[in-house]
Structure formats: C-alpha cells, structure tokens
Amino acid sequence: MSLKHVNAVIVGSGAGGGVVAKELAEAGRSVVLLERGKWFTPFDERKDDLRNQRTCVLGNAFGPDERNPRVYVDASGHEHVISPTHGAYSNNAACVGGGTLSYGAMAWRFMERDFHLRSTYGAVDGSTLDDWPITYADLEPYYEKAEWEIGVSGDDSNNIFRAPRKRPLPMPPLPPTREHQILNPAARRLGLHPFDIPMLRNSVPYNVACEVDAKCGTHNTVIPKAIETGNCELRCECIVREILTSDSGRAAGVAYYDSDGRLQEQSADVVVVSCAAIESARLLLNSTSRLFPNGLGNRYDWVGRNLQGHAYTGAIGLFDHETYDDLGPGASIAVCDFNHGNLGFVSGGMLANEFIRLPYQFASRTAAGIPRWGAGHKDFVRRYYRSSISVMGPMQEMPVFDSRVQVDPKVKDHWGIPVARLSGHRHQNDLLGTNFMSAKAEAWLKEAGAATVIRSGPISLDGPSGGQHQAGTCRMGNDPKTSVVDKYCRVHEVDNLYVIDGSVHPNNGGFNPVLTIMAIAYYASANLVKTRKGMGAT
Amino acid sequence: MQPTLRLNRRAFLQAALTAAAAAGAGVACSRNGSPWRFFTLDQARTLASMVDQIIPPDQDAGAVWAGVVNYIDRQLCGPYQALQETYRYGLGAVDQTSQSNYGKVFADLQSHQQIELLHRLEEGKAPSGAWKQLSSAEFFGYVVDHTMQGFYGDPRHGGNREGVSWKMLNLPYPPIRGRVRSDLSKPRSG
Ligand SMILES: Cc1cc2nc3c(=O)[nH]c(=O)nc-3n(C[C@H](O)[C@H](O)[C@H](O)COP(=O)(O)OP(=O)(O)OC[C@H]3O[C@@H](n4cnc5c(N)ncnc54)[C@H](O)[C@@H]3O)c2cc1C
DSSP states (O other), rough: OOOOOOEEEEEEHHHHHHHHHHHHHHHOOOOOOOOOSSSOOTOOOOOSSSSSSSEEEEOTTTSSOOTOEEEEEOTTTEEEEOOOTTTGGOOEEEEEEEEGGTTTBBBBOOOGGGGOHHHHOOOOTOOOOOSSOOOOOHHHHHHHHIIIIIIIIITTTTTTSSSOOOOOSSSSOOOHHHHHHHHHHHHHHHTOOOEEEESOOSSSSOOOOTTTTOOSSTTHHHHHHHHHHEEEEEEEEEEEEEEOOTTTOOHHHHHHHHTTSSEEEEEEEEEEOOOHHHHHHHHHHHOOOSSSSTTOOOSSSSSTSOOEEEEEEEEEOSSSOOOOOOOTTOOEEEOOTTSSSSSSSSSSOOOEEOOOOOOHHHOOOOTTSSSSSSHHHHHHHHOOOOOOOEEEEEEEEETTTSEEEEEEEEEOTTTEEEEEEEEBBBHHHHHHHHHHHHOOOOOOOOHOOSSSEEEEEOOOBBBBOOGGGOTTTOOBSSTTSSSBTTSSSSSOOTEOOOOOOGGGOOOTSSSSHHHHHHHHHHHHHHHHHHTEEEEEEE | OOOOOOOOHHHHHHHHHHIIIIISOOOOOOOOOSSSOOOOOHHHHHHOOOOOOOHHSSSOTTTTTTTTHHHHHHTTTTTTTTGHHHHHHHHHHHHHHHHHHSOGGGGGSSSHHHHHHHHHHHHOOOOGGGGGSOOHHHHHHHHHHHHHHHHHSOOGGGGGGGGGGHHHHTOOSSSSOOSSOTTTTTTTOO
C-alpha cells in the first residue's frame, strides 16, 4: 500500500531529524517524520534512578526495548547477541526527540581546529583522520541559530580558547553550585580558564518549553514548531526497514512497519536519514538492490566505518568538608585548556564537573582504593557521598577504519530486519589522551583541596567506541572514494538521499556532540531548501 | 558517561536469552510454599546472609532490613528473569562451598567466616566442585551489584525501605529537587 506522496520523508526524530523537519516544513515543504519510538511528555518522564538512559540496570525508560538486539564482536572475535541495556550495545534512545529527550544538555560548539585536525597534527598512523570539507566559519551562523532557537544558557566569555562567536548565548548561566564555587578559584590559581558550561536548559523563561520542561530538546522545541506549520506529519512507532530506490538509482521513499506491524510505503522527493550513527549506517546497508548490491552510499565500503564516540575519564576528589547541594543538573563548570596543543598525542578534550551522581551510581563506582563491599564500602559511601567532586571529560577519538557497523548475516530483530553488528577497536591515541586528561583532572581537584584523589583507570582499547556520543559512520567529505556524503550531507552516489545526524562527523571533537549535530542539521537544511526549490521536479 | 566495555560471556548469552524468556519460554514465578516470588525459603536465607555482609547493619540499617532480598526477588520475576538460573545455581553453590569448607550452610557460619568465604568467592578461589557452570566471582559480582541497587535505589523498586539509605546519606526526597519548582495546578502566568 502506498501513502500520499510528500516532498520529504525524514527517518528519525532526534537531534538531527527534528531540526530538519522544522526547517523543511517552515519552508513550505510537505514532510513526513517517522520515529520508531513513542512521544513522551513531561508527565511520562517520571524520574527513575535505575531505569533511565544512563543507568539502565532495570531497562531503558525511553527505548529501545528487547525486540531490538544487536550483535557485538569482542576482541577475541566471539560474537554475542546483546540487548539494549548492555554496555556494548551503544544505545542512545528511541523516542521523539531521540537522545535530546534525556540528555544532559551540554551544548558545545567545536573549536576551529576540530574541523582540520589532519592539517593541524598531520596524518596519524592507524587512523583515517582527515579534515572536514567545511570549516567552523561555515557552521558558525548555524551554531548561533541552534543556540537561539532551541535555547542555551551559560557564559563562555572567560573561555579564551573558544572559537569566535558573533552573538552571546541567549540566556545567562544557572546560579553557581557549591562544586562550582570550589572548582572555580582552584582552576584560576592553576592558570586555567574556567567558565559556565553552555547548556540547553532554561535559566530564565524562554521559548516554547513548558514550565516543568526546563530542558530543551527537539521534542519540545523544533518538532512542535514543525507540526504547527501544518506541513509536517509525525508518525510514531514506525520502524523503517529500508530506503526504496527507483530503476534510475534515485531514492523513491521508504518502507516501514507501522505501529500495528503493517508494512507501509511512503514515497517522497527526498529521503533524509537521521537515525543516529549506528542505525543510520544499518539502514543504508539494509537498503540493497540491483544497482546498490552493497547498500546505499556504500560503493567504496565506507558506510558504517569509523564508528567513534568518546572515551570519558577523569578523577574523583574526596574532601574533608561537604561539597554537595541538590541543585541539578550538577555539571556547571568547565575548562578548554586541554583540547589542543598537548604534548605527545593528538588533540584532547574539555574537562568539566560531572552531573549529579545518584546514590546507586556513586555506590557502584569501583576504583582501586575504594572497598567494593562490606563495612568499609558502606563507610566510604556514607562519608563521601556529600563530600566528593568528580571531574571528567570526553577525549577526542581518532577514527579507526576497522571500528564499524555492519549488518549481521544471521540475527534479525522482531520485525525480521537484519540487526547492526559492531566490531573493532580504539586507537592508541585515545589511551594517551585519557591518561593525560585524568592527570589534569587530578591536579585540579587537588588544588581545590581534595584530601584524596582517585583517577580513572586506563581505558581498554578493545572493542569499538560508540555509545551515546556515537558518530562518524557516514563521513562527510569531498572525495566519494573516502567518504559517504558531500559537504551538504548528500549521499555522493544518490542525488536525493541525505544523511543528517552525528554519522557525518569525520571526527567528534573533544566535546559532547549534540549542538554540532543540530548546527549541521540547520546548515544542511538551508542548502536543501535552496537547491531543491521545486522539490518534486527531478 | 560512556558505558564501560568490560564484558563477560555469560552476560551476553543471558541477554540473548532474555527475549525468549520474555516471550514466555522462561520459568514462571510462583510460590511453591515460600512467601517469596522466586526464592525458596532456604535460598532467601542464604542470600540474606550474603547481602548483610555486603552492606552490614551498623548505626544505620543493613541490606536485609532495607529489603534487598525483596528487591532481588522482585527483579528476578521482571527485568532479571534471565538471571533466575544464575541465582538458583549460585545460591546452591554458595551453600555447597560452605558445607565442604566449614560443615555448615552459609547462613549458619560465624560472621568472620562468612566474610572470609565471600572474599574467596570474589577472588574465584573457592575450592569446590560446586562452581562448574558459573564462576563464583561472576555470581558474587551480580549479588554485589544488585545489593547496591536494592539498598541505594529508589524504594519504588522494592528495596531501600523507608528511604533508609537516603536518610543515611542525609538526602532529601526525591534526591534531586532540580531547579524548577512549578505548580501545574495553577494557571500559567506570562
Ligand atoms: C543520557 C544521555 C545524556 C547525553 N548528554 C549529552 C550532553 O550533555 N551533551 C551532548 O552534546 N550530547 C549528549 N548526549 C548525546 C546526544 O543526545 C546525541 O549526541 C544526539 O541525540 C544524537 O543525535 P542524532 O540526531 O545523531 O540521533 P538521535 O538523537 O539518537 O536520534 C535518532 C532517532 O532516530 C530514531 N530511529 C533510529 N532508527 C530508526 C528507524 N529504523 N526507523 C525510525 N526511527 C528510527 C531513533 O529512535 C531516534 O529517535 C546524551 C545522550 C544521552 C542518552
């Protein structure tokens, strides 16, 4: 059965897809936005410390569920079928808003050098590191648009390393927490440049987010706006199986299973894939046909390659006095002194105090020097829960060609669709960088007066990276032989097919990636609207 | 934060089995003369002695008082259904190890003997043929983690009775108030 033809069908309503939906709908294009998950409201977002997207020991509150397994190949080559609550699954979310419904909401702009790492540091052995086909300056207006339309609070004026911005952030930072007050003077004494982390959170009444919804994601900003135009239809619980192509090699639409499990076909002038790095690669690879026997965009075997994320390390400081206040979100102060220019390895990352650690998270954290159980463990938790500060940061990872998403030849999901298969390893540079960053976190905490500091242990290079910051699997580039999409996120070999999400990042910054994903979505949408004036004409 | 990629093979297999269990192939939870959903009285007694060593009572309540056994029993008939066999086997193996080393079941040992045995289980050094299908270290790892969940997690999941651990940590309820304290029953202003 086929449904009414539209100008654009967008698969996935997360950070990337949500923004594209609004931009196309506001430009008068007819849009269908397909999302495999549900639409939650603030009333559904019941806080649950053991069942959420970060601590999922009792399940993922915002999906996906057990019907969506993946295959993980470990360092010794063994295959394992894993469920979405497993650490190696690399889950983000399955709901309207995607990761932006439940994210911590740090809103970073990448730095200028992050867009030309290869020219800055040279080629890196064992890595496919390359420059982006666009620069920071190309994205700057769209970073600004994301900050103002979706809503960011913070103050990065003391960050002398930040890339130039034309406009300040729309909202002031939240008032400083106790941790902030302890860490700020210590950083200054060390000659660092601490500042208030930009956050997609309302510090004052702002935009369309409702009163109980102080955090801004795409589900409560751009997606409702897209729907208000009357041009965008959001369909939830729709699992897209494949992208359909015509005999001439163009994208014709998508086939999906609706909420009743019925197979539907939605035709469109343009198909936009925004499923996040692992599922976007899976969808392209599952879309095989006579003309595209290896999947769409995959002529040179680059789809699914370079899966990356962030190795996250740092240190925890134990204090003789209380450091705690119960003011969410916790993370509030950062430094960018270590993102670039470090000796002995490529790039680096920002360091920030962590989000509030709930009691189970704190109690289950193991490290050398902390008893794991028994009277000693109980004493430790009782003594330090309110007297500890954690400083951590995301290390910019080196892309590795063999860290990849494939589709598994045997295992299928509940709908009979071949699942993603993850394999590979991390780059040695990630280990050098995280060791360095952990040492810097330790120094900061010591200066802040911590009596004892416990560093994160060295990371393991086994297995691919990925996780909530997953990126890189459909690299953006000028050369069709070494990338999947062009500088406007258009798949090189299919004129009317786009990938617009974290997949396109050639490298992922020393920052949480979501604001960059949103900025690229605004930028790619602007080009799409401009170059496809009469969408429909082919 | 990035989830760690420390993996063990058994967890993989179990995850793979979860879907099957959820689809009805698994063992149902029933009472069979025990007040628990899953455990027999003996299993619950062994587990109780273990969890009270993992988080012992002192000036604040311990794991048993906080309802950790109830928490685990409940999850084994829910999200942890795939771990039923692990618990059945593991608790039996703990008692067997205890019998062969001390001539008594675990719950009847003196406290210092229990601690000694748990250390050996943790290090995988329990000298007994009881651990053929499952390593003692792995089983102990599950019990430690689930005890932390039941003691420090939200009372709604069946443990942390009366919010006892949060009181111990001097935390308000709920633990994070956040910044926005709006009352939805009132009309919006502005
Ligand atoms: C707990 C948590 C905290 C985080 N904190 C931060 C932070 O502080 N700062 C930051 O920058 N980032 C953070 N992130 C990461 C951030 O949310 C992601 O980087 C971002 O959402 C990725 O955007 P995306 O568009 O690539 O994919 P997503 O936002 O994941 O959206 C993809 C969407 O596609 C849907 N989909 C996938 N496959 C299909 C299909 N076949 N059919 C239909 N729909 C499909 C998915 O259900 C999903 O909704 C956090 C994430 C989590 C989970």
